[in-house]
Amino acid sequence: MTQTQSDTAEISELHDFARLTDYSLLTALSPDPQSTGDGADHSPRQVFSGHYVPVTPTPLNNPVYLSHSQTLFDELGLSNELAHSDAFIRLFSGDMTRLPEPMKRVGWATGYALSIYGTEYVQQCPFQTGNGYGDGRAMSVVELVANGQRWEMQLKGGGRTPYCRGADGRAVLRSSVREFLAQEFMHALGVPTSRSLSLIMSTTDTVERPWYLEGSTSVDPEILVSNPVAITTRVAPSFLRVGQLELFGRRARSHAHPDAMKELEQIVCHVIAREYTNEIDTTQPLATQVLQLAEAFCERLTSLVTNWIRVGYCQGNFNSDNCAVGGFTLDYGPFGFCEIFDPKFQPWTGGGQHFSFFNQPAAAFKNFEMFCRAVAPLLSKSHEDISVLETVLNGFPAIMEDKLNTMWAAKLGLAEYDSELLMSLWQLMARTPVDYTMFFRELSQLPDDIAAISKSFYKPASEALLSDWNGWLATWRKRALDTSDSNSVATKMKRVNPKYTLREWLVVPAYQQAEKQDTSLLSELQQVLSAPYDEQSPAMEEKYCSLRPDELMHAGGVAHYSCSS
Numbered sequence: 001m002t003q004t005q006s007d008t009a010e011i012s013e014l015h016d017f018a019r020l021t022d023y024s025l026l027t028a029l030s031p032d033p034q035s036t037g038d039g040a041d042h043s044p045r046q047v048f049s050g051h052y053v054p055v056t057p058t059p060l061n062n063p064v065y066l067s068h069s070q071t072l073f074d075e076l077g078l079s080n081e082l083a084h085s086d087a088f089i090r091l092f093s094g095d096m097t098r099l100p101e102p103m104k105r106v107g108w109a110t111g112y113a114l115s116i117y118g119t120e121y122v123q124q125c126p127f128q129t130g131n132g133y134g135d136g137r138a139m140s141v142v143e144l145v146a147n148g149q150r151w152e153m154q155l156k157g158g159g160r161t162p163y164c165r166g167a168d169g170r171a172v173l174r175s176s177v178r179e180f181l182a183q184e185f186m187h188a189l190g191v192p193t194s195r196s197l198s199l200i201m202s203t204t205d206t207v208e209r210p211w212y213l214e215g216s217t218s219v220d221p222e223i224l225v226s227n228p229v230a231i232t233t234r235v236a237p238s239f240l241r242v243g244q245l246e247l248f249g250r251r252a253r254s255h256a257h258p259d260a261m262k263e264l265e266q267i268v269c270h271v272i273a274r275e276y277t278n279e280i281d282t283t284q285p286l287a288t289q290v291l292q293l294a295e296a297f298c299e300r301l302t303s304l305v306t307n308w309i310r311v312g313y314c315q316g317n318f319n320s321d322n323c324a325v326g327g328f329t330l331d332y333g334p335f336g337f338c339e340i341f342d343p344k345f346q347p348w349t350g351g352g353q354h355f356s357f358f359n360q361p362a363a364a365f366k367n368f369e370m371f372c373r374a375v376a377p378l379l380s381k382s383h384e385d386i387s388v389l390e391t392v393l394n395g396f397p398a399i400m401e402d403k404l405n406t407m408w409a410a411k412l413g414l415a416e417y418d419s420e421l422l423m424s425l426w427q428l429m430a431r432t433p434v435d436y437t438m439f440f441r442e443l444s445q446l447p448d449d450i451a452a453i454s455k456s457f458y459k460p461a462s463e464a465l466l467s468d469w470n471g472w473l474a475t476w477r478k479r480a481l482d483t484s485d486s487n488s489v490a491t492k493m494k495r496v497n498p499k500y501t502l503r504e505w506l507v508v509p510a511y512q513q514a515e516k517q518d519t520s521l522l523s524e525l526q527q528v529l530s531a532p533y534d535e536q537s538p539a540m541e542e543k544y545c546s547l548r549p550d551e552l553m554h555a556g557g558v559a560h561y562s563c564s565s
């Protein structure tokens with residue numbers, strides 16, 4: 001094919017993308033003024049101002065399609081054939097060179113700041129200034145509006161950017177498969193999240209990552225393993241993070257440059273336009289909008305974390321740069337879904353207890369505090385406004401607690417939260433290693449004997465313990481059936497207690513197989529995880545609704561992992 005012929009093929013295959021493309025919001029932001037705009041900007045450097053840096057991805061060599069999300073394609077109104085077309089594979093493996101108008105042939109990466117559990121850091125930036133930290137390997141390539149919904153599409157592992165900090169800009173197949181599956185699973189659970197568009201792997205490019213020897217139970221990885229490189233494309237209304245607002249908030253606070261306050265204003269208006277158009281009245285003065293934004297974000301963030309605990313999700317690294325201002329789940333690297341119930345569950349060995357399962361509400365509060373600090377300069381002229389913001393901030397823990405209580409009541413099928421009943425359950429769950437997902441799902445059958453639930457136990461319980469369990473069960477049943485009949489309690493409970501969860505030991509064989517371009521397990525997992533609340537076939541139940549095998553209980557790369565990239 002000549003260049004013109006292949007351009008024509010590209011135009012027709014990507015016709016739907018071109019038709020839906022819309023950069024109108026992006027144009028309200030400023031690009032880095034130092035940038036030449038051609039996107040050839042792949043080495044670490046400081047970016048002092050502007051909201052984004054034009055950057056081209058570095059294409060994968062010899063890309064092959066592994067998977068796409070049919071659910072998302074349907075929502076976008078795209079045909080499934082498109083995912084297999086050359087033009088699609090080319091774009092989502094990082095080659096933007098032949099995109100048809102009005103699609104841009106250059107993508108964009110954004111800088112952001114980092115706070116860890118409420119403390120501001122610049123040390124992770126190679127220049128120790130914070131000007132070299134941001135999307136190191138993520139870059140957005142297109143933005144479109146489909147069925148009234150705006151979507152930004154972002155490659156993860158698309159190559160180096162000015163924020164790459166000297167690293168390779170790549171993601172390995174393992175982490176890409178995990179993120180690809182988890183995003184759509186979270187969506188199926190009804191929890192707000194970035195979504196998965198596609199998963200594409202290189203058949204020739206590899207990078208090394210620290211990993212574990214076969215069968216190892218070591219906490220730290222022992223070897224460097226060569227892995228195929230992949231790109232998963234994620235989509236969301238925006239990828240704006242609390243850390244991003246912080247970058248502009250910090251610059252405004254320190255008067256880093258003459259436009260610093262204006263850039264903060266612009267990014268906050270951009271957050272509203274992207275994520276909060278329905279909640280915020282943009283005809284109001286900016287300070288009023290900022291206060292409305294704080295309230296709306298508080299509402300979303302508390303709901304999000306409540307949902308995480310409901311479904312057993314642990315973010316693992318809930319820094320401000322992994323906290324989406326849109327209030328959805330972002331960055332499925334250090335994450336895990338709790339199998340054996342443990343409030344201190346933290347699968348990522350680099351994450352620390354402050355980001356463990358039950359500490360997520362506290363971690364979210366820290367991120368919310370950093371959000372408030374970031375937007376505060378926009379209120380500085382009015383003491384009244386500052387005190388309203390403080391009230392919103394101080395109200396966060398109570399809203400969080402209220403939502404958690406309501407969630408626990410729903411998980412237990414109770415009309416009202418019952419702290420005593422919950423505490424005694426947690427005590428029993430501390431004495432009996434129990435599978436979090438299976439336990440609540442079995443409970444949703446309203447059994448009158450604990451034997452029915454004991455298949456969710458990782459160890460047989462003693463007679464005495466079983467008797468305590470039966471005592472608890474009898475009290476619980478009575479409360480649950482106080483005001484409702486068993487059918488309606490069971491139906492409601494099954495809507496909040498999923499049957500299926502993402503079990504790492506079942507994902508491992510899927511990414512190992514995918515490495516050989518065999519995607520059968522990957523497709524099967526996609527299928528099972530697309531309906532987590534449903535009763536599925538007995539074969540699926542036997543395979544995917546089961547306890548983690550003993551030999552994998554402490555296995556490196558399954559029970560825990562040190563590298564999430």
Ligand SMILES: Nc1ncnc2c1ncn2[C@@H]1O[C@H](COP(=O)(O)OP(=O)(O)OP(=O)(O)O)[C@@H](O)[C@H]1O
Nearest residue numbers: 134135136137138164167168169170331332333565
């Ligand atoms: N291989 C890599 N090359 C370049 N930058 C990287 C690489 N891995 C991580 N980073 C950057 O390091 C920072 C911290 O990494 P972290 O694991 O939180 O993010 P991530 O998983 O890459 O991405 P995201 O938060 O975009 O989902 C991020 O700014 C990220 O872009």
Ligand SMILES: [Mg+2]
Nearest residue numbers: 321322331333
């Ligand atoms: Mg991250």
